[in-house]
Amino acid sequence: xxxxxxxxxxxxxxxxxxxxxxxxxxxxxxxxxxxxxxxxxxxxxxxxxxxxxxxxxxxxxxxxxxxxxxxxxxxxxxxxxxxxxxxxxxxxxxxxxxxxxxxxxxxxxxxxxxxxxxxxxxxxxxxxxxxxxxxxxxxxxxxxxxxxxxxxxxxxxxxxxxxxxxxxxxxxxxxxxxxxxxxxxxxxxxxxxxxxxxxxxxxxxxxxxxxxxxxxxxxxxxxxxxxxxxxxxxxxxxxxxxxxxxxxxxxxxxxxxxxxxxxxxxxxxxxxxxxxxxxxxxxxxxxxxxxxxxxx
Amino acid sequence: xxxxxxxxxxxxxxxxxxxxxxxxxxxxxxxxxxxxxxxxxxxxxxxxxxxxxxxxxxxxxxxxxxxxxxxxxxxxxxxxxxxxxxxxxxxxxxxxxxxxxxxxxxxxxxxxxxxxxxxxxxxxxxxxxxxxxxxxxxxxxxxxxxxxxxxxxxxxxxxxxxxxxxxxxxxxxxxxxxxxxxxxxxxxxxxxxxxxxxxxxxxxxxxxxxxxxxxxxxxxxxxxxxxxxxxxxxxxxxxxxxxxxxxxxxxxxxxxxxxxxxxxxxxxxxxxxxxxxxxxxxxxxxxxxxxxxxxxxxxxxx
Numbered sequence: 001x002x003x004x005x006x007x008x009x010x011x012x013x014x015x016x017x018x019x020x021x022x023x024x025x026x027x028x029x030x031x032x033x034x035x036x037x038x039x040x041x042x043x044x045x046x047x048x049x050x051x052x053x054x055x056x057x058x059x060x061x062x063x064x065x066x067x068x069x070x071x072x073x074x075x076x077x078x079x080x081x082x083x084x085x086x087x088x089x090x091x092x093x094x095x096x097x098x099x100x101x102x103x104x105x106x107x108x109x110x111x112x113x114x115x116x117x118x119x120x121x122x123x124x125x126x127x128x129x130x131x132x133x134x135x136x137x138x139x140x141x142x143x144x145x146x147x148x149x150x151x152x153x154x155x156x157x158x159x160x161x162x163x164x165x166x167x168x169x170x171x172x173x174x175x176x177x178x179x180x181x182x183x184x185x186x187x188x189x190x191x192x193x194x195x196x197x198x199x200x201x202x203x204x205x206x207x208x209x210x211x212x213x214x215x216x217x218x219x220x221x222x223x224x225x226x227x228x229x230x231x232x233x234x235x236x237x238x239x240x241x242x243x244x245x246x247x248x249x250x251x252x253x254x255x256x257x258x259x260x261x262x263x264x265x266x267x268x269x270x271x272x273x274x275x276x277x278x279x280x281x282x283x284x285x286x287x288x289x290x291x292x293x294x295x296x
Numbered sequence: 297x298x299x300x301x302x303x304x305x306x307x308x309x310x311x312x313x314x315x316x317x318x319x320x321x322x323x324x325x326x327x328x329x330x331x332x333x334x335x336x337x338x339x340x341x342x343x344x345x346x347x348x349x350x351x352x353x354x355x356x357x358x359x360x361x362x363x364x365x366x367x368x369x370x371x372x373x374x375x376x377x378x379x380x381x382x383x384x385x386x387x388x389x390x391x392x393x394x395x396x397x398x399x400x401x402x403x404x405x406x407x408x409x410x411x412x413x414x415x416x417x418x419x420x421x422x423x424x425x426x427x428x429x430x431x432x433x434x435x436x437x438x439x440x441x442x443x444x445x446x447x448x449x450x451x452x453x454x455x456x457x458x459x460x461x462x463x464x465x466x467x468x469x470x471x472x473x474x475x476x477x478x479x480x481x482x483x484x485x486x487x488x489x490x491x492x493x494x495x496x497x498x499x500x501x502x503x504x505x506x507x508x509x510x511x512x513x514x515x516x517x518x519x520x521x522x523x524x525x526x527x528x529x530x531x532x533x534x535x536x537x538x539x540x541x542x543x544x545x546x547x548x549x550x551x552x553x554x555x556x557x558x559x560x561x562x563x564x565x566x567x568x569x570x571x572x573x574x575x576x577x578x579x580x581x582x583x584x585x586x587x588x589x590x591x592x593x594x595x596x597x598x
Contacts, residue, residue: 089488092487094411117490117491120488121490124488127484131482131484133485133486134503143486147495192485196488199489199490
């Protein structure tokens, strides 16, 4: 991403590049309203602090049902922090404090009396590095339903359903009792997705789910994301703009603004729009600079 | 310009030959000092073990393990009471110390808020506890036994309380390290699925940490089995001529018997004590070997 502006203008390709990203997006494109009607989740004036450090400033976002929303932006722009607010995983960071509101179907998940554990059963999460449990493939998938006390008629069926949903069943059906650590990185990540959908969440958060994977595994996970869109609302943080362009319906572009006195970088939302608009016709100069590779 | 380039090139091609600078007298003396220190430590240990084994050689017989302490026939004296007593003490100590130690470590690692003063206070105290001389634990155990109303304190329970307090810090510290070695990603993965902290600890962190905990516990026990001082303080007698029959039974331990026998003047007792020292060493080394075996067998790379 560190291509210098000189190089780009020399090849005269700034617009070409933006155009090509928009082309890539064609495959996944659907006709959607400009803003999500009936959003599943919303961030309203969301501010996040780590101790005295103001990490995220005034983010307002709405995530549409059965849509894939990509959060993109340079390192330290707060996109992962925003993602972790959506299922209260930020509660685990010592000193983290959230102001504003995160609503799930209109209910503020940061309201007094809301149990973060209950939030996480509705809003699942897939992490950057595949993190299967040191258990069998079967037990990895069955773990969520077991700990949440889900009423399960037949666990075998549920495990199969989740593994099929994650496009992993055919690869692992003969070795369900074997350790998940024997799988490849891409398979492990799909297992983590299967594990998440086994608890039947409403929303799936993905924090750079492909950054530890090779290109082939990446493309399988991307295909999976598009098929999961039928049943779930997906919010994905990615460093990879091509990925955002390929899979997402909407894209939120964040950037980091250094504080004038302290120099601490506070993340803020620059632009939120349909992915096709962000990549073909960004409104903000900063968005255009970022997606054309001029910074970040 | 060209002459500079030429000279640089020539210097580069000429590597000094002759004696290495790693072989100057200073380096060699230093190296010699290191070797001497190493040999000194190892040699002292070997000489000690070998001379003890030679001293005790006449007594490596069945009576050493099966006979009780005998004043009538010192050449037939045995350590049956001490060996059985040490085994009883070990089991009771483990039962007392292992659950407490693991629970304390789990609290500190998984539940405690380190910003709270009382948690920091506990931390500092734990570190100090590990450095407390073992005699002090003997005194502490005497006090505990007195508080519980025991007239006779030299029983299995009394000794086990002293030893349990002695190894508690070791178990807590090693358990904390084992728990800390479980990656955060595993915990987060579990929590993100809607598991509680308790479920995450019980189903993910603890099982993954078990090999480390077992290793630490066994090393703690192998330290406890060789201790005499706290047991002397709580009043374990050297001359016990019956097998321990329960946790309230008077008992002796191998190190106590060794201690009381080496203070006797008869040659036969000295021989018996030397043989018992070798038995004790074998017990400790087997425990340590077991700990190493568990560590290597179940070691996981994340």
